[in-house]
Amino acid sequence: MTQDKSCEGRNKPILREIKEIFSAQKNVINKRLMEFEKVGQGENNEIFTELVFCILTPQAKAKTCWYVVLNLKKKGLLFDGDTSRIAQDIAACRFKNKKASYIVKARKVFSNNGKSNIKSKLERASDGYALRGWLVQNVKGFGYKEASHFMRNIGLGENLAILDRHILKNLYLLGVIEEIPKSLPVVRYLDIEKKMRKFAIKTGIPMSHLDLVLWFKETGEIFK
Numbered sequence: 001m002t003q004d005k006s007c008e009g010r011n012k013p014i015l016r017e018i019k020e021i022f023s024a025q026k027n028v029i030n031k032r033l034m035e036f037e038k039v040g041q042g043e044n045n046e047i048f049t050e051l052v053f054c055i056l057t058p059q060a061k062a063k064t065c066w067y068v069v070l071n072l073k074k075k076g077l078l079f080d081g082d083t084s085r086i087a088q089d090i091a092a093c094r095f096k097n098k099k100a101s102y103i104v105k106a107r108k109v110f111s112n113n114g115k116s117n118i119k120s121k122l123e124r125a126s127d128g129y130a131l132r133g134w135l136v137q138n139v140k141g142f143g144y145k146e147a148s149h150f151m152r153n154i155g156l157g158e159n160l161a162i163l164d165r166h167i168l169k170n171l172y173l174l175g176v177i178e179e180i181p182k183s184l185p186v187v188r189y190l191d192i193e194k195k196m197r198k199f200a201i202k203t204g205i206p207m208s209h210l211d212l213v214l215w216f217k218e219t220g221e222i223f224k
Contacts, residue, residue, distance in 0.1 A: 011175040014217075015203070018174075022205050022213050025222065029212045032222050037155030044116035047154055049073060051110070051118070053224070054150040055102050055141045060093040062223055068093055079107065079116070102141035109138055128156055144189045153224055158208045161193040170214045171196060 022029075039046055049069060056065040068090050072078040077086055087100035110118040125131030128151065135147040142150070145164060151157035161167070163184060171177045176199045177192055184192075200207040212222050 011173060014170070014173050018170075018205070018210075018213050018217060019203065021216050022209060025213065025216055026209070028222050029209050032212065033155070033208060036153050040154030040156060044110075044118050045079065047118050047122075048107075048110060048116050049078065050153045051106060051139070051150050052078060052103050054146045054153065055106065055139070056090060056093040056099055057149065058141070058146065059095070064092050066224060078103075099141060102139075105140045122154075122156075128158070128160060131156065132160060143184075144186060145184070152208075152211070158206075159197060161189075161196045161207070162211050163189060163192060163196075166218045167196075167211060167214055168192075170217065171199075174199065 039050060052072070053065055053069045056068060069078070072081065072086065072089055075081070075089065077089060081089075083097075083100045083104050086103055087096040090096050090099055093099060107116075110116055110121055122131060125134055132144065132147045132151060135150065136142050136144060139147070145162055148157055148160040149162045151160060152162060165180075168177070168180050171192065172180050176195050181188055181192070196210070197207055200210050203210075205213060216222055
């Protein structure tokens, strides 16, 4: 990673801030990551619930999406509702019709004889990068960001970047990237992810922690 002197001057205060957050929140983050791993080791339905959450999050608030997912689950719609019925209940997440269709299509991808088999599907991948690529190819509504988010939330995204607008803004402020991209084609995504990984090594903040540190900086809490 190369930086000019102006970048170094610009990022010193924020770099100090994220190191302080990491120090103060490390135990909380470790606990959260362990919870993510537990989900990934749990039941098929719990893993699929996380996948639906990540389908809903684009251009929507994470907490709102999680509330919507739990509501779908409570009503029995997450695994059995049709597209139109699901769309009625996910309006708060924007693009309700598209996302409802994505949920129903994902249900078909990860089911066998009416039962979820998502764990066995995920276990077929040779490594995390291969799994992410497979998810992008097979889950409608998933780009690299959503696939990385899902994998992190089930304990499989240790070295993957979730490049949403909040993370990109902070990577810019830190001097990791020279500008905030207007779009993220795959090559650009992977390039920024590589730079973020190098930055994580340089600062001593593990990649798995860095995303949650930057989210804490933006929101004041550790969520999903």
